[in-house]
Structures are given as structure tokens and as C-alpha cells.
Amino acid sequence: MxxxxxxxxxxxxxxxxxxxxxxxxxxxxxxxxxxxxxxxxxxxxxxxxxxxxxxxxxxxxxxxxxxxxxxxxxxxxxxxxxxxxxxxxxxxxxxxxxxxxxxxxxxxxxxxxxxxxxxxxxxxxxxxxxxxxxxxxxxxxxxxxxxxxKGIKLSAELAPQNLAHWELDIAGEINLLEGIFNGIGQVFFLDNAISGIIIYIAVFLAGKKLGFYAIIGNIVAILIAYFLGGEHSLIVLGLYGYNAILTIIAVSAVFSTERSRYTLLSGIIAACLTVPIAAGLSTFLLPYGLPVLTMPFVLCTWLFLGARKIMPNL
The missing domain is CATH 1.10.3430.10 (Ammonium transporter AmtB like domains)
Incomplete structure (x- = not known):
């Protein structure tokens, strides 16, 4: 026994x-x-x-x-x-x-x-x-x-770049569907469409609202990045989408307030804001050879959740 x-x-x-x-x-x-x-x-x-x-x-x-x-x-x-x-x-x-x-x-x-x-x-x-x-x-x-x-060796992909010689490359086509799947995959450093589909399934399994919010956040980020003249290759790779996905889920669902009728709108605005913040932060970090990671998500989410302490309708 x-x-x-x-x-x-x-x-x-x-x-x-x-x-x-x-x-x-x-x-x-x-x-x-x-x-x-x-x-x-x-x-x-x-x-x-x-x-x-x-x-x-x-x-x-x-x-x-x-x-x-x-x-x-x-x-x-x-x-x-x-x-x-x-x-x-x-x-x-x-x-x-x-x-x-x-x-x-x-x-x-x-x-x-x-x-x-x-x-x-x-x-x-x-x-x-x-x-x-x-x-x-x-x-x-x-x-x-x-x-x-010396014991810590940086990957050659993160070599520091001189901003004085930086040129914006907006050549290439944008595949919206590819950008949507890559966006959620980039949360885990992936640019594989099949992986992206499976991750979307995982999100929808946890909640249909979460899944729809993830898609909405990704789409608005792609559109904002495109209309602001972002690099097409970065948009397709999902590098402007993953922070927006995390932000809209955080602001509109996980940490939302039931008192507000504008929760989804707040999440969309926050998701849109991640695009210029990601672009600006990426530029700031270029001389150091550092990736942006999820800092735009953290900054935008903190911004809106902090503002809700004073303006609950957000």
C-alpha cells in the first residue's frame, strides 16, 4: 500500500x-x-x-x-x-x-x-x-x-552597423498571408508557415477571442508598417507583427477591464503603436548589434495598462 x-x-x-x-x-x-x-x-x-x-x-x-x-x-x-x-x-x-x-x-x-x-x-x-x-x-x-x-561569442548576424551608411530597402513584394503566419512565429524566432499555423491553433485552443485578437493585431501591424514605408522583407518575415500580437492580447484580453467598451480599440491602437516603436528601437540598437526582441510589446502594454490606472475607459 x-x-x-x-x-x-x-x-x-x-x-x-x-x-x-x-x-x-x-x-x-x-x-x-x-x-x-x-x-x-x-x-x-x-x-x-x-x-x-x-x-x-x-x-x-x-x-x-x-x-x-x-x-x-x-x-x-x-x-x-x-x-x-x-x-x-x-x-x-x-x-x-x-x-x-x-x-x-x-x-x-x-x-x-x-x-x-x-x-x-x-x-x-x-x-x-x-x-x-x-x-x-x-x-x-x-x-x-x-x-x-572572450568566452562569449556573438553571432555574425548581430554585427553593429553604422547609421551614417544606413539605407532603407523597400524593394520586394508583400505576401499578406505569409506575413500573418510569420508574425506569430517570430514570437519564438520562427519564419516557418507551418509552425505559424500550429501556433495559431494553439492560441485558438486556449480561447477563440485570443486567436481572433492575434490575427487582428498582426494584420493591423502589417498594414501600418506598409503604409509607413517599412521594409517589405521585414514585414513579410513578421518582424513588425509579433510585438503587435502580444500587445493586443495583453491589452484587450489578458489584462483588460470589463468596465470599458473600448478595450478592443485600445488593443488595436496599442498594436499599431508597436510598429513605429519597433522601428525606432531597431535604429537605436543598430550600433550595438542588438535585436529588438519584445521590448515594443512591453513598452506599449505598460503604457496602456499604466494609463488605465488614471483613465479606466482605456
Whole structure:
């Protein structure tokens, strides 16, 4: 009898751990849904098997650090200690080079969980979500440290560029459908249409409203980027869409207020705003060779959620 109880307990702990880890993946898109997390993991693996491996390992690490650190069970079970770890691990494997990048990525994933816990503590009184801010700051600093630390090697894709010789390239056609699928895929650094479709399915599985909002946010971002004269190649790759998707889901659904009739409109405006902010931030970071990541999403979401404290109709 005691053996059966111990086995049942171990099985329950293991199942809870796997579920929390999968939710850590789904929480990247602000979704608390283990099956959606599994579908997203499949989508990542289809796009890139090594990104799929690091995403899963990073989710495990973030969850384990939360458990080992004694975080409250609800936060762990909802994947709130894992999503920044997932993004940090994926970004570092993608943007670093050399044999040590996997070790650096896994250590970065562990640090992201600690940073997340710290930010949750400091932001709790403000009642503003930390979103992906820990992942952004941690990734930027690790990438920048490559200029001073020989053991950390930056990928050649992130070479600093001189703004004095920068030229805007708006050549090429825009495939709206391709841009829509790539937009949601770029949340996880993917530009694979099949992966994008699977991620949309994962979002719709968590809620039809979330899925429709994701499509709306992506479309308005593509249109704004096009009419403002953005680079066509970047639009098609979804690099103007992924921040808009996250922003409209956050502003109009996850952190929305039921008192306002203008919640969707606020989310659309916020999603549109991510386009010029992404363009400006990208220009600002060019001399440092840093990617924009999800900072436009964080800034626009904080802007609207903060404004709601004074103007609740937003």
C-alpha cells in the first residue's frame, strides 16, 4: 500500500512538473494552457529542432528553479516562472556562437527565473505585469558582454552597423498571408508557415477571442508598417507583427477591464503603436548589434495598462 502511495505521489509530482513546464512555453503568448504549450513546442521543433530542444530544457530549468527556490505553487503551476527562461534560452542559442553557447543559454534560463521572481516582487505593488522584461534585459546584457568577455561569442548576424551608411530597402513584394503566419512565429524566432499555423491553433485552443485578437493585431501591424514605408522583407518575415500580437492580447484580453467598451480599440491602437516603436528601437540598437526582441510589446502594454490606472475607459 505504501509503495502504491509513493508511486502515485511521484507520478503526480512528475505530471505537475511537466504541465507547469508546458505552461511556461504557452505563457510566452500569455496563455495558461498546457496543451497549447505542447502544440507550440511542436511548432518550434518543426521550425528548428535545436530551438525546440532548448525551449523544452529552458522551460524545465525555469520550473525547477521556481520549485527549488520555494516560489508559491500557483505561480509555478501557471508557468509564470518559466516563460522568460524559455525566451532567454532560445535567444542566447540563436544569437550566440561557439561551443559554449548551449551552456550559456541554460545558465541564462536559470537566471531568467530568478530575475522574474525579483521583478514580480518589485512590480506587485504597482499591479503592473512584468511581461517579458527580465528576458529582454538579461539577453541584451549577455550579448553585450561578448565585447568584453572572450568566452562569449556573438553571432555574425548581430554585427553593429553604422547609421551614417544606413539605407532603407523597400524593394520586394508583400505576401499578406505569409506575413500573418510569420508574425506569430517570430514570437519564438520562427519564419516557418507551418509552425505559424500550429501556433495559431494553439492560441485558438486556449480561447477563440485570443486567436481572433492575434490575427487582428498582426494584420493591423502589417498594414501600418506598409503604409509607413517599412521594409517589405521585414514585414513579410513578421518582424513588425509579433510585438503587435502580444500587445493586443495583453491589452484587450489578458489584462483588460470589463468596465470599458473600448478595450478592443485600445488593443488595436496599442498594436499599431508597436510598429513605429519597433522601428525606432531597431535604429537605436543598430550600433550595438542588438535585436529588438519584445521590448515594443512591453513598452506599449505598460503604457496602456499604466494609463488605465488614471483613465479606466482605456
Amino acid at each position: 505504501k509503495t502504491d502511495q509513493r508511486t502515485s505521489l511521484r507520478d503526480g509530482v512528475f505530471f505537475s512538473f511537466i504541465t507547469a513546464s508546458l505552461k511556461g512555453i504557452s505563457q510566452v503568448i500569455l496563455i495558461d494552457h498546457a496543451i497549447s504549450g505542447l502544440l507550440i513546442l511542436i511548432a518550434i521543433t518543426i521550425g528548428s529542432y535545436y530551438l525546440g530542444i532548448i525551449a523544452l530544457l529552458s522551460a524545465f530549468i525555469g520550473t525547477l528553479v521556481g520549485m527549488w527556490g520555494g516560489a508559491d505553487k500557483q505561480s509555478i503551476d501557471q508557468g509564470l516562472l518559466g516563460y522568460n527562461s524559455v525566451l532567454t534560452g532560445m535567444a542566447l542559442v540563436l544569437f550566440l556562437d561557439g561551443s559554449s553557447r548551449w551552456m550559456i543559454a541554460l545558465v541564462g534560463a536559470a537566471l531568467a527565473a530568478v530575475f522574474t521572481a525579483t521583478m514580480i516582487h518589485f512590480m506587485k505593488r504597482k499591479e503592473i505585469p512584468i511581461l517579458t522584461f527580465p528576458y529582454i534585459i538579461l539577453t541584451w546584457f549577455i550579448l553585450l558582454s561578448s565585447y568584453k568577455l
